[in-house]
Amino acid sequence: MKVKHILALFILGLICTVLGALFKIMHWPGAPELLTAGTFLQVIAGFLGIWKLFTNKEFKNFLNK
Numbered sequence: 001m002k003v004k005h006i007l008a009l010f011i012l013g014l015i016c017t018v019l020g021a022l023f024k025i026m027h028w029p030g031a032p033e034l035l036t037a038g039t040f041l042q043v044i045a046g047f048l049g050i051w052k053l054f055t056n057k058e059f060k061n062f063l064n065k
Contacts, residue, residue, distance in 0.1 A: 001048060001052070003052060006049050006052060009044065009045040009048070010041070010042055012041055013037075013038045013043075013045060014038065015038070016034050016037050016041060017035060017038030017042065018038075020032070020033075020035035
């Protein structure tokens, strides 16, 4: 998996988390599901990013792959 895909997954999780917080503040239904999904996506992206970092042989070109 490329780093740009991991970053896209993290950004998608961040958007879900922010929307979930907005839904929670406005007392709209669906807030817990959005918060859970967003946090889950961010954790998965974090684990994938750490795994990619430790399995990469070249640390200088890490973001270019």
